[in-house]
Amino acid sequence: MKVDLHTHSTRSDGSLDPAALVMLAQQRRIDMLSITDHDTIAAYRDIDVHHLSGIRIIPGIELSTTWRGIGIHILGLNIDLDNRELQRGVDQQLAAREQRAVEIARRLQKKLDIDDPLPAVRAIAGHGNIGRPHFARHLVNNDVTKSMDVAFQKYLGSGKIGDVRESWADLASVTRWITAANGTAVLAHPLKYKLTRTRLLELLDDFTGAGGSGMEVVNGQQNEEQTLKLAKICNARGLLASCGSDFHNTESGWSAMGSYSKLPDSCTPVWSCW
Ligand code: AMP
Ligand code: MN
Ligand code: MN
Ligand code: MN
Secondary structure, three states: OOEEEEEOOOOOOOOOOHHHHHHHHHHOOOOEEEEOOEOOOOHHHHOOOOOOOOOEEOOEEEEEEEEOOEEEEEEEEOOOOOOHHHHHHHHHHHHHHHHHHHHHHHHHHHHHOOOOOHHHHHHHHOOOOOOHHHHHHHHHHOOOOOOHHHHHHHHHOOOOOOOOOOOOOEHHHHHHHHHHOOOEEEEOOHHHHOOOHHHHHHHHHHHHHOOOOEEEEEEOOOOHHHHHHHHHHHHHOOOEEEEEOOEOOOOOHHHOOOOOOOOOOOOOEHHHHO
């Protein structure tokens, strides 16, 4: 069975609209797909999840939070999209994201001595909520940096001027919204935070203490050693294992939809409880 439980559409920072994303998944013969946009479930207004042929759609979201000052992402999978507590949480995150965009724009304008980037960044984001990649695109469009990567390295990445983190709800809150909506809370891409093993285990303690019950054992392209390391932690903690491409667009080969290593047989797949 082909499963991809981590993808992005134009409703956040992906390049395909939700219908096109689902069509691509059908072409790739994916059996189970979740669209997990950053801090929004708007994609699910655009598709009819119950009437698609050959594919099961699992309603999902990727929520931003901070833990000990580090930006952390939590996936909410198999959520009830109509749950009021989740909806209120999402509204709060969207307001925080909007406020953060204003602050990022202010900082970049001052630092780079450029015109207010916000109107152009809004246009780039289109129907989606604004994220740092839209700012990165703007800096490339205006020849401030030669690539999105450089824009992140110099201005938007961790610890840089455009990295405004105070805005998100805390770990316990985002996890509670997911469980309130009968969803499974899953720690996204545990290796991306570059934590020591001890710190990662502490994060998992706090996360499971708040009701989190899964972690991504496979996220995009990673090597077997990384997968086995995560599988071991996942099993030792009795957590459910998730897998996904973290697909954003068809250009970047590192996160092609549906193509990533298989979950190790030792893991309990997160979908086994749905
Ligand atoms: P945000 O949700 O606004 O905090 O933006 C985070 C998103 O930026 C991530 O989900 C990635 O899609 C993207 N991102 C993070 N680091 C980089 C990078 N170095 N180059 C390109 N995109 C990145
Ligand atoms: Mn993203
Ligand atoms: Mn993420
Ligand atoms: Mn993601």
